[in-house]
């Protein structure tokens with residue numbers, strides 16, 4: 001059976017209200033409209049993830065297996081592969097997506113600090 005529906009973020013974005021609320025978790029698309037009033041975590045958090053990738057938000061909470069089973073009832077289809085790169089969770093500010101994150105300055109400074117400490121040590125004990 002290859003009857004699975006494929007969705008784009010444009011389509012998801014047409015369902016961002018209480019009357020029809022879709023979101024995607026782990027590249028699967030769910031209709032959570034009927035679940036809004038039942039969600040133990042409240043409706044606000046679901047509305048916030050409307051039309052975008054809620055994977056991180058969902059996983060951060062550490063949802064139970066029971067919660068994961070509930071998703072089966074809300075399943076609509078898959079997110080189109082061409083949409084995977086568009087992670088709308090953070091794209092709201094319009095910043096360009098540039099592959100790897102910038103290296104932390106602390107990681108860069110660490111070897112320099114070790115060298116300075118070694119040099120100071122030598123000044124006193126050499």
Ligand code: HEM
Nearest residue numbers: 032040041045049054057058061062063064066067070071
């Ligand atoms: C449609 C997907 C979701 C389902 C089926 C779902 C289901 C559930 C269930 C059953 C619980 C009770 C605890 C548990 O069994 O883990 C729960 C709690 C919670 N959920 Fe969700 N959830 C969904 C999405 C989200 C999202 C996107 C967020 C965003 C942050 C979220 C935030 C929370 C929070 C904060 C709690 C804890 C509530 C508390 O204990 O006070 N959930 N959810």
